[in-house]
Amino acid sequence: MIVARGLVQTFHTGQGRKKKPVHAVAGVDLDVAEGEVVGFLGPNGAGKTTTLRMLVTLLRPTQGSARVAGYDVVHEATQVRRSIGYVSQTGGVFSSARAGDEVMDHGMLYGLSRGHVEERGRELFSQLQLDGLWERMPKNMSGGQKRRLDIVAGLIHDPTLVFLDEPTTGLDPQARANLWEHIAKLRTERGATVFLTTHYLDEADALSDRIVIIDQGRIVASDTADNLKAQVSGDLVDLEVTADDQRAVARDKLASIATHVEVEGHHVRGRVQRAGRMIPSLLRDLEGAAVALDSIEVARPTLDDVFLTLTGRSLRDAEASAGAADGPVDETTDEPELEGAPQ
């Protein structure tokens, strides 16, 4: 459904002699199969939204090519637009208009008849638990309802490929969980291919068949969440030992099966491959050495660990450095706000 090769997007900062190119996207290759749910993960400023905007024909690539739903994003932009649904970070409906009118007008711009759009709109309202809100203004809806309305507008023409740009940003945890259910149903009930950008690790983990990680405009990984986590050198084992004289012993015992062993306060931590199998023998060793454990925790690697392994930085650090390097960042996009560049 999506094939991109060498996508590049270059903006310019400054003016005149100080004009300097910034590669927001620096050569992205992507392949998304029909029916796949792909999470596009990266810190703010990594190039997620810029890549997405090129794929949905809002931004012409500086270099490279992409075919979306079988059509070229530059030369067959209208056919691409007809085939995809796009839900941007900002939504896309007037906050002071009636929700039903907005959805119908949006649907009719795809050439659908009024009757068909109304029938389809009401069906989607029902499916996304917006019953009774047809007449309500979006400004009088909750954040979750408003987001679901945006998704209704994006699905009104029954696209087979749906792009969601940070769909749950700004929602409370309950609304996020609720929206996740609806996003999951896009594939299970409608057979849609879904490409969603997010900077939430748990969101990418929970929703995606495959996760593509982008950092500084380049794809740094593309695999299932489990395979990506397997790239991290094992599970994190955390031993809590209060007795000072026993902590060194605990460290030595853990070091015999772990890497990256460190001591911090009362805690001894290390990375252990297949920790589930190794823990019983570790506990026996510790008991044999008369080490009194206060607690033991085993944590599976997170996508943050994956990002750290792949880039040497945590996602949060990357976001912080992206913000510092790019200056002010538009709150609705990860494109840097550039002096002199057309806004």
Add this chain to the structure above:
Amino acid sequence: MNSPVNTFVRDSLIVFRRQLRMNLRNPAWVLIGVMQPVLYLLLFGPLLKPVVRTFPGFDGNEFTFLVPGLLVQLGLFGAFFAGFGLIAEWREGVVEAERVTPASRTALLCGRLLRDLAQLLVQALILVALGYVMGMRGSVGGVAFGIVLTLLIGGACAAASNALALTTKSEDVMAPLINMIMMPVLLLSGILLPMTLGPAWLQNTSDFMPFRWIVDGVRDAFTGDLGTSGVLWGTTWAAALFALALWWGTAVFRRDDA
């Protein structure tokens, strides 16, 4: 039936209806928009009574002189603020959502222009009706033609304002820019007083102001004689500015990052 022209007209009308629906939610803005020229008519018009007979080449009362100028002023000022609404739409993501539909970019602009023109037409009719009540004299055909010129210039200003809005995407930049453009336009167009009253250098300067020709054209049209050179020049300038602004607006709506 789905020829490109039909699709274009249909898409433009969908955008127009959507925009008009938003305007009708708060029709007070139509009245607020016409308040400025109405106040000029009521409070400035009577001041012209003792001097209107001294205006070179003009044979009519003060309201017959003033209403054509106020019509053009309405077209200029009212329509030039259309871009502020577009910036708000852009912030809400409405523009972007429309740009990922198959609708042509030109239809997205034309739908909005139709809304601006519909609003301007209502305001122009209110102003003309009030002018007649105050004592304005003008042939129906001439006044109708004057309103058409007003719509042309209003459409031009609305298209330019939309283009400016999508280029700057900032009210803080738009407001001083519009002020900077509007002030010389107002002073050099002879909207309130004929430029022929001024010294030669001022008259010569105003010759370079297209809106002056349009104001003169609307004034000539009101007399009912549509064959004057003033009407011809006014119509030519209004049509040229409309075409130019439409081209600019369409180009900006088509642009990659609009």
